[in-house]
Amino acid sequence: xxxxxxxxxxxxxxxxxxxxxxxxxxxxxxxxxxxxxxxxxxxxxxxxxxxxxxxxxxxxxxxxxxxxxxxxxxxxxxxxxxxxxxxxxxxxxxxxxxxxxxxxxxxxxxxxxxxxxxxxxxxxxxxxxxxxxxxxxxxxxxxxxxxxxxxxxxxxxxxxxxxxxxxxxxxxxxxxxxxxxxxxxxxxxxxxxxxxxxxxxxxxxxxxxxxxxxxxxxxxxxxxxxxxxxxxxxxxxxxxxxxxxxxxxxxxxxxxxxxxxxxxxxxxxxxxxxxxxxxxxxxxxxxxxxxxxxxxxxxxxxxxxxxxxxxxxxxxxxxxxxxxxxxxxxxxxxxxxxxxxxxxxxxxxxxxxxxxxxxxxxxxxxxxxxxxxxxxxxxxxxxxxxxxxxxxxxxxxxxxxxxxxxxxxxxxxxxxxxxx
Amino acid sequence: xxxxxxxxxxxxxxxxxxxxxxxxxxxxxxxxxxxxxxxxxxxxxxxxxxxxxxxxxxxxxxxxxxxxxxxxxxxxxxxxxxxxxxxxxxxxxxxxxxxxxxxxxxxxxxxxxxxxxxxxxxxxxxxxxxxxxxxxxxxxxxxxxxxxxxxxxxxxxxxxxxxxxxxxxxxxxxxxxxxxxxxxxxxxxxxxxxxxxxxxxxxxxxxxxxxxxxxxxxxxxxxxxxxxxxxxxxxxxxxxxxxxxxxxxxxxxxxxxxxxxxxxxxxxxxxxxxxxxxxxxxxxxxxxxxxxxxxxxxxxxxx
Numbered sequence: 001x002x003x004x005x006x007x008x009x010x011x012x013x014x015x016x017x018x019x020x021x022x023x024x025x026x027x028x029x030x031x032x033x034x035x036x037x038x039x040x041x042x043x044x045x046x047x048x049x050x051x052x053x054x055x056x057x058x059x060x061x062x063x064x065x066x067x068x069x070x071x072x073x074x075x076x077x078x079x080x081x082x083x084x085x086x087x088x089x090x091x092x093x094x095x096x097x098x099x100x101x102x103x104x105x106x107x108x109x110x111x112x113x114x115x116x117x118x119x120x121x122x123x124x125x126x127x128x129x130x131x132x133x134x135x136x137x138x139x140x141x142x143x144x145x146x147x148x149x150x151x152x153x154x155x156x157x158x159x160x161x162x163x164x165x166x167x168x169x170x171x172x173x174x175x176x177x178x179x180x181x182x183x184x185x186x187x188x189x190x191x192x193x194x195x196x197x198x199x200x201x202x203x204x205x206x207x208x209x210x211x212x213x214x215x216x217x218x219x220x221x222x223x224x225x226x227x228x229x230x231x232x233x234x235x236x237x238x239x240x241x242x243x244x245x246x247x248x249x250x251x252x253x254x255x256x257x258x259x260x261x262x263x264x265x266x267x268x269x270x271x272x273x274x275x276x277x278x279x280x281x282x283x284x285x286x287x288x289x290x291x292x293x294x295x296x297x298x299x300x301x302x303x304x305x306x307x308x309x310x311x312x313x314x315x316x317x318x319x320x321x322x323x324x325x326x327x328x329x330x331x332x333x334x335x336x337x338x339x340x341x342x343x344x345x346x347x348x349x350x351x352x353x354x355x356x357x358x359x360x361x362x363x364x365x366x367x368x369x370x371x372x373x374x375x376x377x378x379x380x381x382x383x384x385x386x387x388x389x390x391x392x393x394x395x396x397x398x399x400x401x402x403x404x405x406x407x408x409x410x411x412x413x414x415x416x417x418x419x420x
Numbered sequence: 421x422x423x424x425x426x427x428x429x430x431x432x433x434x435x436x437x438x439x440x441x442x443x444x445x446x447x448x449x450x451x452x453x454x455x456x457x458x459x460x461x462x463x464x465x466x467x468x469x470x471x472x473x474x475x476x477x478x479x480x481x482x483x484x485x486x487x488x489x490x491x492x493x494x495x496x497x498x499x500x501x502x503x504x505x506x507x508x509x510x511x512x513x514x515x516x517x518x519x520x521x522x523x524x525x526x527x528x529x530x531x532x533x534x535x536x537x538x539x540x541x542x543x544x545x546x547x548x549x550x551x552x553x554x555x556x557x558x559x560x561x562x563x564x565x566x567x568x569x570x571x572x573x574x575x576x577x578x579x580x581x582x583x584x585x586x587x588x589x590x591x592x593x594x595x596x597x598x599x600x601x602x603x604x605x606x607x608x609x610x611x612x613x614x615x616x617x618x619x620x621x622x623x624x625x626x627x628x629x630x631x632x633x634x635x636x637x638x639x640x641x642x643x644x645x646x647x648x649x650x651x652x653x654x655x656x657x658x659x660x661x662x663x664x665x666x667x668x669x670x671x672x673x674x675x676x677x678x679x680x681x682x683x684x685x686x687x688x689x690x691x692x693x694x695x696x697x698x699x700x701x702x703x704x705x706x707x708x709x710x711x712x713x714x715x716x717x718x719x720x721x722x723x
Contacts, residue, residue, distance in 0.1 A: 082687060082688055083687040086469050086470075086687055086690070089469065089470045090469045090470060107690065108470075111468055111469075111470040111471055111690060112470060112471060113470050200576060200667075200671060201667065247554065247571075247573060247576075248573045248576040248577070248671070249554030249555075249571075249573035249574070249575060249576040250554065250575075250576070251553075251554050251555040255555050255557055256555060259555045259556045259557065260556075384689075385689065388667065388668075391667060392672055392673060395671055395672050396672065399578065399671070399672065401672070
């Protein structure tokens with residue numbers, strides 16, 4: 001009996017001491033920063049497996065140049081990436097390099113989980129990046145916890161056969177857009193217009209706001225939704241739903257075109273898949289930049305940021321790899337693999353949008369035009385906390401629960417409160 | 421009165437059993453009690469998941485009291501709980517009464533209704549997402565189209581959100597309740613019904629005065645487990661209604677429930693202390709409601 005109890009206690013103690021030993025080992029393990037020692041970097045890439053494979057090509061190329069460095073790229077799905085990254089940051093044990101939404105590295109960096117890349121000379125990449133996107137990757141205090149990894153933007157996809165049926169050209173301005181919707185309806189097209197990316201969301205409003213000459217914040221980060229431009233933009237956007245029948249329900253862009261929507265605003269990532277996933281649309285669709293407002297054609301620019309974790313044992317090597325991702329050869333390797341896999345990839349360097357593109361020259365030119373005049377998400381303090389409430393206020397206006405002025409005033413109040 | 425066995429004697433007698441229980445106890449303490457105690461402590465801090473927790477007393481709970489989104493989530497959850505528990509229990513009982521026989525058609529029907537309970541909830545929610553997909557591709561709108569109606573924005577009409585969530589919950593959960601009720605019905609002695617028939621009791625009176633009272637323990641179990649499950653609804657909101665990080669509760673937060681809000685605060689806004697406070701408020705709500713339910717059940721038994 002005693003022997004059995006002793007055995008049980010020994011097993012438990014052994015298990016506990018093993019656990020403690022493992023944890024202690026992790027904390028005290030020191031990085032071997034010897035230049036020639038073999039190094040394995042872990043890169044958690046938010047997105048799909050195909051995207052992971054494209055970044056792995058760049059990683060393989062890096063290994064050719066640095067034989068002692070192996071970069072393993074792993075996929076994190078968009079739905080649970082944030083929680084997994086948070087778990088890694090909490091335990092201070094996880095990837096050396098991460099990629100995710102543009103503001104993610106700022107959020108993690110503000111809490112000490114990311115390396116300020118300025119200290120490792122990566123501010124030099126600013127000259128190569130798109131200024132608007134670079135700004136959105138920078139923390140309000142100027143720290144660079146992440147740099148753009150790729151870009152995404154919007155385009156107006158349209159059914160050439162339906163526009164021909166209504167004898168209209170793709171719209172270039174707000175006025176032309178509403179006129180085209182009217183003509184399409186008159187020609188018997190039941191679904192003249194829809195929005196995929198940004199539907200009922202602040203991203204959708206973003207385009208109209210900047211196209212009307214407004215902005216979410218002033219240059220010194222003061223909330224600026226109480227302006228005539230913001231009102232004009234919201235009125236136009238609300239009218240698209242309430243007067244012109246844009247659906248409140250979000251249908252994926254390619255599905256929308258396939259089920260008879262004549263024009264749809266959607267992200268660049270659908271362009272590569274339409275002909276493959278919807279073969280009956282082949283030759284019946286085209287794309288152009290989204291219609292311009294009174295102040296210009298500004299479109300939203302999104303994308304992913306890439307950064308190095310503060311708990312990485314190989315910070316210097318990791319930052320060097322991040323820098324490598326901006327090189328001509330890395331961008332070419334990624335683009336070549338993306339072409340093979342038929343996925344969209346817009347490099348973070350504007351000079352490579354057409355040349356290093358996976359799209360047809362015509363499509364690449366549309367995205368290039370969109371990006372050149374585009375703006376990225378506000379990088380002001382409190383924006384991330386405010387975004388859900390701003391979206392709710394915009395939805396209130398669209399669904400007729402609040403008038404435009406009240407909705408904007410309420411959104412501005414939230415932004416003021418969160419701006420601190 | 422027998423004197424209690426002294427500790428040494430008890431140890432000698434049950435020592436082996438205690439030793440056998442130790443591994444489980446260690447796991448139970450390590451993976452349940454310790455995290456629970458930790459979460460209680462964190463609810464009094466501003467823990468962001470990365471930096472050390474800072475003790476702030478009851479600040480999180482005070483803030484919760486004035487948090488309009490939390491109150492909205494609480495209201496939505498209450499509506500959802502009432503709808504799904506009441507409808508789910510009634511339909512479970514109805515199905516059990518309809519299919520409690522041993523014939524093959526009854527067995528097949530029971531299996532069919534029970535199937536959602538053994539299917540992955542993620543798969544079920546993805547199926548619902550496809551059913552409610554807004555274009556003509558979605559099954560619901562295809563059916564609407566057959567009858568000449570125009571497409572409905574199922575996932576973007578705030579007034580439809582809670583009814584759809586209740587429908588999904590009832591559809592997925594009534595088979596499980598049905599199986600419990602079938603077992604309960606099987607345990608009622610047939611003699612009671614025979615005696616009632618001899619006394620001239622109608623079918624309704626037999627149901628009202630024999631079936632329902634004797635099913636009370638099953639009903640209590642179905643209601644309490646239903647309550648707990650409904651308060652913790654997550655996948656349905658997160659998978660079917662959320663449209664990106666900014667709209668976790670669907671359009672106008674019409675589907676915002678307590679657990680998705682907790683997840684949103686903890687895992688997308690780095691407010692793990694605040695999220696822990698939400699979790700403990702949720703625990704208290706469920707605990708009090710379950711207690712009331714058990715007390716009401718006991719009081720009714722004594723009537």
